[in-house]
Amino acid sequence: MSLRQWWRDLAMGVRFAFAGGREGWVRALLTAVGVGLGVALLLLTTALPSALAVRHDREDARTDITFSDKVIPKAADTLLVAATGTTFRDLSVRGRELEPEGPKAPLPPGVGAFPAAGEMVVSPALKKLLESGDGRLLRDRLPERIVGTIGESGLIGSHELAYYRGAEGLAAQGVNGGRIERIDRFGNPNPTTERTDPVMLLLILVVFVVLLMPVAVFITAAVRFGGERRDRRLAALRLVGSDGRSTRRIAAGEALAGAVLGLVLGTGFFLIGREVAGSVEVFGMSVFPSYLNPSPALALLVGLAVPAAAVMVTLFALRGVVIEPLGVVRTAKPARRRLWWRLLLPLAGLAMLYPMVGQGRDEGDFNQYLVTGGVILLLVGVTALLPWIVEAVVARLGAGGLSWQLAVRRLQLSSGTAARMVNGIAVAVAGAIALQMLFAGVEGDYTKNTGYDVSRAQMQVSVPDGKTLAATARQLSATKGVEKVYAFDEGYVADGPGDEARWSRVTVADCASLREIAALPSCREGDSFVLQGGGDDGEEGALTAEPGRTLYFETATSDGSENTKPVAWTLPKDVKQARSLVDPTGYKRGGLLITPSALSSTVAPGVRGQIYLRLDDSLPDAREYVRNTAARINPLEEPMEWVSFERSDRYDSIRTGLFVGAACVLALIGASLLVSQLEQLRERKKLLSALVAFGTRRRTLSLSVLWQTAIPITLGLLLASVVGLTLGAVLLRMTDTTVRVDWSSVLSMTGVAAAVVIVVTVLSLPPLLRLMRPDGLRTE
Template sequence: VGLGVALLLLTTALPSALEVRHQRGDARSDITYGKPTVQKGDNTLLSASVSTTFRDTEVRGREVEPEGPRAPLPPGVAKFPAVGEMVVSPKLKSLLESDDGKLLRERLPDRIVGTIGESGLIGSHELAFYRGAEGLAAQGVDGARITRIDRYGNPDPTDSDSDPVLVLLVLVVFVVLLMPVAVFITAAVRFGGERRDRRLAALRLVGADGRSTRRIAAGEALAGAVLGLVLGAGFFLIGREVAGSVEVFGQSVFPSYLNPSPLLALLVAVAVPAAAVLVTLFALRGVVIEPLGVVRTAKPARRRLWWRLLLPLAGVAMLYPMVGQGRDGGDFNQYLVTGGVILLLVGVTALLPWIVEAVVARLGAGAVSWQLAVRRLQLSSGTAARMVNGIAVAVAGAIALQMLFTGTDSAYSKDTGYDVSRAQMQVEVPEGGKLADAAKALAATKGVMNAYAFQEGYVADGPGDEARWTRATVADCATLRQVAALPSCREGDTFVVRGADSDEEAGAAPVKAGGKLYFETSEDPERSKAVAWTVPKGIKAARSVTDPTGYKRGGVLLTPSALGSTAVPGVRGQIYVRLDESLPDAREYVRNTAARINPLEEPMNWVSVERNKRYDSIRTGLFVGAVCVLALIGASLLVSQLEQLRERRKLLSALVAFGTRRRTLSLSVLWQTAIPISLGLLLASAVGLTLGAVLLRMTGTAVRVDWASVLSMTGVGAGVVLVVTLLSLPPLLRLMRPDGLRTE
């Protein structure tokens, strides 16, 4: 009960932790993105984004330059670092001082003069830094890379993404993770039920009546549940501190973030003892406790099916009105979603005892171990079903969620078009930078196989606002062949490209021999002026091919000497880098070189598929929660198994004394677990597929079963049971000793 309560409290604290992370992120926001630029004053600060990535982990970085004595300090920073100094997060400090951070240290050579406090970080393992800078204004304040602010904080704080499908995913994840915990707690309350009944029989012998024994049993359960609550609170406080020192799937929190909602914590404190008492009284309804023993030998009433079917049917009925609603029909009704999913999963716990009883009643002849197992299951099928309920509920929920994630995955991931077999990174050379020098530096970088250097820009057929535009690409012949099929090429050649993607050809400026095209000399409209360039008479035709970015470009291709020096500032340098993937830190070497070329622009790491970050974080949360729940269920199964074996110690010893082989008894224990778990997993698969299909129809997605995922989920459930069974074999062998027959 203590373990279950700890997990419940942790779950109720998660929304609070996510909200605090969101608030901390808003509080340190410094990028204005198109907001009116703040005028320079004694209370303003220039901030430049210099974030980077180290081995797939984001490192948040800012260069700061105060413009007056009242410039706003970043949250968590005591004073501004001077030029050549930086303040860093505690985790980044330890990384930079370790051997693992040697490559990152080359990129961040500044002297560390302090650490960022908790108020300036969103997690205990976040990598972040602020370093002193000067001359940022001369590089252009654009509100994106470099911005001027007079205070920190998001000017337009918004709630997190309220996409109805993502909200539905969050709801279902929480219900699916909490239901097995609830099942686990109700099962834990009934551990040791047979010994408790014998104690109650002894109390009957000294004068207690039937009603008193039930009150005593309820009191025992209540006391155990309250003690479990206290232990659970202790486990939670310990886990809360531990959570601050670990990172799971790239996510971390500070212990202070994990504060359960008082209302939800109160609900847990009331619900757990109440459930313990009700479950105990429910368990005693079919037991007659007499002064000389407990009567269980009477033929138990057959379990009825009709009311058990009502639960999943009612769950489907609650979800059915939202079928077809999709993303555009507004938010899903949270109460109907929660109620429907709970009823479907509770239906698993209601149907499983009936199915186990119905199946084992028809099982018979077989090996001795099989017969021992079947007879035990026939005598106590309820106990066997109760033991695997938690796994069945977890697997049913996992299958439904896996179907939902698989079905909606395409809506939250997109093909980037990048050909990662030809290049894996892209480095941008700043305006005015020397492309040839940058390309040479990258080509000489450890781990780089090729560096394709382009100068890219646009040219117009006139200087006015009504002019038509087309793309201009400047590169050497070998690099131009990455974007077009050239008839022949030597330095000084110019090409007009045919067969580009339709959106590039539509309305493009015409390219004719002897005609004039105009380059802009700067990206800044205030400093730019149009420079005319005459299309040479010997211009050749070329056919566009898909370039490494997955695009067929059009316009005009030029070798460097074909472009006049006055027009060069009007094109921006891009270098596509092909890596030696066998070198583990190839990307880090490229990032170090790129930081010297352009410190304000992080190299782009190409991926073939890009995912929605919020969708990914929900999926991450599911995996983290599933690991915790499966560990809890494994503990539940192990305790339950050991409890059953301990109660049957005398029987096991007697069977061994009569000559039953230990291997036979071990196999019988394995069969006793395998039969109900097989039935439970079959039922879980059926319910999970039903729930998954309904949820997919609710999101307006075609129903498609990913059988590999279904099998993997059931395999994980079966694996947990197998591990538990193997762990219970050593105690089983000890219980088979002859001294188990001793009695007093």
């Protein structure tokens, strides 16, 4: 067969799609919409690496606080930068104070001119928040006049909250390389590439495969829309002299036309989605539309793969169909599907993953080709097994109500069509269950217990230099939403002034606060205590066991530099014994407890105030009132909010990406199912009209349509659960993690999938009711 003949047959199929009357272009449009939705999601996925890279580059380009020990001398091109970021209702606000030291001081990216003291430039999202009623409490913290906005080049996302405000006298507060820095340019001076954890790489790889597989399944299902009507048109072609092979190539050309039109629609959907993406924030992440630029190579791959897949899928679908001049031999009972080769796909997938079982993170990276191939084969196994399972089950279904019998008979005649409708959702659920098991299994490796007792305190505030513990504690205790304040001055003492000295902890507080961290025999102002049962008892106990001995505090020098000098202090002779208790930070302290009057003023600079706050949880904005008070006390010190557990930022980012991708895939699932359902109803228009004309109740027909969806969906979800649990168990064994089934995740994923199907079914009822009219039998 010549290439020219192939081209002629394909071209004829394209003409039939667009010039074959209403049936032809309606089918082409339905195919294009289904393919277009998949293409749009594929393009968005191929654009994600670009978006993440741009966000990283923008973050690097504006880096200013580098925690460097090197101090740059003041010059005409230097700038003082202070980190003043804050948090507002779980939203992170990036903040900087700027003080140019010369006319050539570098401007931050996205900023046209330095704001003066009392002025600030803000991101568009922060400006909108500050001008709204919801931002009233944040406005109290950022009262400066807004004189401009930060441009896109200075932000990592369209919804990022950020500001730069003018400052004066930063140098007097000390250039310390962590809170205030002097820089001569913005940007990360030492970009580093850290080795990624093998388990993290496995998570990323599996996330991408699991999210893209349902898209590929939906695209292959979309190119087969309108199969029954198409086959009748193909029979007419055989009647006028076309042979079987040419007829199949013409059918492939028709599918090719829908796929190419789907590429056009998909590009349009992608451009619309890209603009929409710039106006939304999902799980705390946002991007600018310009970030979402697909890689040209990946976009070209999508553009070539989708039409090629349309042709191949159509030829594959027609391989067992006998197209004759007087009809299509598909209405007869089809040959039973074979099971053996369908089982080979998941078994081959397991065989590819098996060599990596037990590897964990200690034996290098996982083989990405084996991982990708194994997961794909397991998920493709779902699409291969589901038609066999649906056929085998519906063949054994029988007695029931009229609606049940109508649904079962329809499924027995076209079980393949029913399976194709739910293949995508089954693949999505199987992949999601496996990923949820993997995430739940390895979460402990990326989550640590902070030890904080959040029932006793929820926030911590450091007392700034130049402020007293008592005055700061009074301000915070008077703050709305604060129920109790535990205030401590904390420091360390040594048994000598040299580098070889041994150290012990010192805590200074009133008796009420000291009772929160130790069991005291009695306490009144002027008392001192040696703690037993906390810290390193051997070292600290030996250091403080001799009343009257001389100890040394480290205090800062008067010039504000980082140098320190030891100041002698005598341990009181009447020091008492106390038993250490677990303090609000989850730690048993050792060393000394001292009431304020027992500490001489000469060593007072050797301790630093820490205040722990218990809040009124019934007041939603209690934390915001505390942050406002803390900002008035010291704008360069952000209060710390306590949490019971902390998770790795990278782990959280991957999990966020999974949720964002899953949301997009679920939207695609719903839209594609709806299109597929409408296409099925359109093909059965005359049949439904005939049943209504013979007196069948509409309620009966509506229930039959519901059963036709519910039966294959139930079977698909059961199969997805089995495959998902198997894949999840294998992935956990690969990471050398104990296999545990997260049943709540399994049930939630199957529940979400079932909810999507119910919504699609409800949305398809109005078109169904319109089709169930006797006048649908009219023809021209």
